[in-house]
Amino acid sequence: MKKKLAIFDLDGTLFDTKDVNFSSYKYALEKYNYNLEYEYFCKECYGMSYERFLPEILKDDKVSIHDIHKLKKALYPSNLGQAKINEHLFNIIELLKEKYFLAIVTTASRKNCIEILKYFRKHDLFDLIISYDDVVHVKPNPEGFIKAMKFFNIEPGQTIIFEDSSVGIEAAEKSGAGVFVVNKF
Template sequence: MSNDNMTLKLIITDFDGTLVNTFEANYQAYADAFIQCGQKLTYDLYKQCFGYRYDDFMHVVGINDTDIQERIRKIKGEVYPFYFEYLQSNEPLINFIRAFHRGGGKTAIASTARRLNLANALRYLHLTELFDCVLAGEDVTHGKPNPEIYLKVMERMEISARQTLIFEDSEVGFEAAEASGAQCVKINQAFYEY
């Protein structure tokens, strides 16, 4: 086995809670959308569902009417940018990824978020150019803890799991990263306290 096989060539990061603390912005936007649809979303219930794929989130909060689900999704996407002031960047991780990218390493985002919401947030934070590949919830059939999204990024970038490092913040994310065969760094709130 050559040493080159062990060289780090790809960094993949989750977005919500890992690269950016989006909890408050997401909660405010969802609460707004729920109210507009005659529903109520409590802070505690949202906290319990944070990081879930949208369909799983809707199931847990008990909204099974597909028309209401679609209205909430549409409204949330429209109002989300109005809450971007609540976004909190993980500067130590962003700086690390930026240095790695400048040095020729490949970088990617693998998030269960909707592509539109992800693209808007990345633009707002001026991070779009930092990533060679961005996969969103629509790009996979199975959400985390299934490793599909991580495996798809590695396949697209033509880089093996042994040469990949993943940054994650949630239990489902850790499980997906581990199942992909790559190494994983667990992000917690301390990364945002600089």
């Protein structure tokens, strides 16, 4: 029986989806007459929940951030060809899967998470996916990580979390688990 847990972030950790997300948000925002610059997106938006960065782009406009996010999710599959897989990390996952439960905790939507996993044929590797849709508080709150540990009844001391973003690393540290920082694969 497995007594350890490995938790992985999706965007920037398992996959480089910066260009996928940028293109999807850029097209969604253009439909509402907003412009999104790549450099701004990379510095201020990527790795964050849309609820944190879209209000800053829209200012106090009447456009719903939820409408833009819904359109972004619809556009996401058409941009998946721009994603890059972290082959080294997936090799590590293959080595871990015999002794560790494998989970994803992401601020991405469940829909987009499953789409990219299926695109790269990696969906069946994971025992649990906790997405933006499954938590009340997103990273830097550790809720998603704690929820995964409780699901498997695994203590933080028996858990390793793979993260790349500052908010994700902060959440992982708050969870009490070990943290492995993924930096530019």
